[in-house]
Amino acid sequence: MSVDISTVKRVARLARIAVSEDDATRMTGELNAILGFVEQLNEVDVAGVEPMTSVTPMAMKKRRDVVNDGGKAADIVANAPVTEENFFVVPKVVE
C-alpha cells in the first residue's frame, strides 16, 4: 500500500500537525519508503496467531478504588504556557 499527497494531508490533520505543500510532498516520499519496507510483513503466515497484548505474561495489577493522590492543582498547571487561577487557558472554542 502507498499513500498520495491528499492522504498525507488528511493524516497530518488527524495528527494535528500543520504541513505546508512542500512538507506534504516530502513526507509522501518518506512515508511510502517506510510503508514499502513494512510491506514484507504480509509474507508471514499468521493464521491462528493471537496478536500480542502483553509482552510478559502478567495479570493487571489493581488497587483499591480510593483517592490516593491529589490536591496538587498548582503543581499540575505549573508548566502550562497560559493559566488563570489554576485553570488551563485555551483559545475560545464556543462562540
Add this chain to the structure above:
Amino acid sequence: MTDLTALTIAEARDQLKARAITATELTSAYLKAIETANGALNAYIAVTPEKALDMAKASDARLAAGKAGALEGIPLGIKDLFGTEGIHTQACSHILDGFKPHYESTVTANLWADGAVMLGKLNMDEFAMGSSNESSYYGPVKNPWRANGSNADLVPGGSSGGSAAAVAARLCAGATATDTGGSIRQPAAFTGTVGIKPTYGRCSRWGIVAFASSLDQAGPIARDVRDAAILLKSMASVDTKDTTSVDIAVPDYESIIGKPLTGLKIGIPKEYRVEGMPEEIEKLWLQGIAWLKDAGASIVDISLPHTKYALPAYYIVAPAEASSNLARYDGVRYGLRVPGKDIVDMYERTRASGFGDEVKRRIMIGTYVLSAGYYDAYYLQAQKVRTLIKKDFEDVFHAGVDAILTPATPSAAFGIADQDLASDPVKMYLNDIFTVTVNMAGLPGIAVPAGLDSRGLPLGLQLIGRPFDEETLFQTAYVIEQAAGRFNAPKWW
C-alpha cells in the same frame, strides 16, 4: 593524586568507603571534566553543578556517619527522558520548552535513595527516536571515538548518544539510558561502553517520558560489566505507579560476576548472519564464540526464523504507540504553545513547530496505521508477527539455551550528517536490526565491547537472555570483557 574520573564505579565506591577520597572531590573532578569537554562533545544539555555539590556534601556526611548507600557519592549523568524534579526534562524536544517536572521518575529516585549524585541531563535523540543522536533539538553529540588518523566527527549512536558519549569520555561515572529498539545497546557498541536493556518490567517506567510504552525500558550505560550490574541493581524495582513493573526480587547482580560458564548453553542464531554484514563483524562474532567456548560454555546453532520481520513490525508498533503517547503535546498543559486563529490551528502550529522531522514522521506513520480501514492490515498484523517473534525465543529457551550471542550492530559508528543515511530513513532504521528483536519479545539484552575494527573503532557483541535472567547476561558478558579487554577513546577533546 591520579585523575579521579578514571575510577570505575566499583573502584570509586571502595575508595569512598575507605575515606581515601571524598564525594565532593570526585564530583568536582567530573564537573571540571564536563566544563572542559562538553563544548566539544555536546553530551550534556543541562549541567547541575550546585545540585551535584549539595548531593556530594550530603553523601560525604553519610559516609562519615557510616550510613552509605550502594551508590553513595557516585556521580551520574541522566538521560533527558527521565523526569527530574525542578530540572530540565525535555526529551531533547522543542515541544517541551522550559518543562521542569514537579516529580521525580522512579528510576532516578531509586538512584538518589542509594546515594548517587546527579551531574546533569544528557543529550539524546528527540523523544528517543533515532539511532545517531542527530534528531536532538540540542544538536548532535560527538562520539569520543575517531577513526585512526582521522579528524572526522562520528555519531555516538542513539537514542542514548549523550549517555554513551559521556560514559566513554569519562564525563560521568555511569549514566541512565532507555531502550525501545536498541537505544542503549547500539550507542554502547559505538562507544566501547557496556549497556544493558533489562527485561520489560524490570525497571519502572514511571516518570520517564513515554515513546512506545510496550517496548520502552530503562537501563544503565557503564564503563564495564561490573558497573552496569551495580547500576541496574539500584535502578530496578517494583513500583505501584507502573502496573507493568514486576514484583520479583532484584538480585545482587554483581555477585554473579566471575562465576564460571561451565554448563551454560549459548545459542548462535543463523538468521543474524545478514547479507552485506562486514567481515569484521562476522570475525568478531566468531571470536566471541571462541571465548565463551574456552570459558566452558557449550555452543549450539539455533534458529529464530522470524528475525527479519522484527524491524518492519517494530516500525508499525513503535510509531503507533508513539502517535498515541505524543498526542498529549498540545500546547495546553506544558511546554511550547504557538498561537493560532482557533484551538485546532493552535494545536497544529504548536506541533508543527515543536516536533522535529523524525518525530513527525513517526507520528504520521503511527496515525496512518491506526486509522480506520488500516488497523487490521498494519497494526494487528504487526502484533501477530510480534507473537511469533517472541515464540521463536521461547522455543529456543525451552530447548535449554541459556543465552544467545549475536553482533550488537551491523557496523561501527558512522559519520555525523552522513548523506546516505539522511536521504533514506529506512537505512537509518537498519542500525537496530540486531537489537530490536529483544524489545519486541520483552527480553533482556546486553551490549559489551569486544574489539576494535581496522579503523580503530569499537565494536560490540550482544547477549540476549531469558526473561528476568539478567544475571546470566552479566556473567557471560564479563567473560567477553575479560577476554577482549577494555577500550578507551584516545583523548582529543
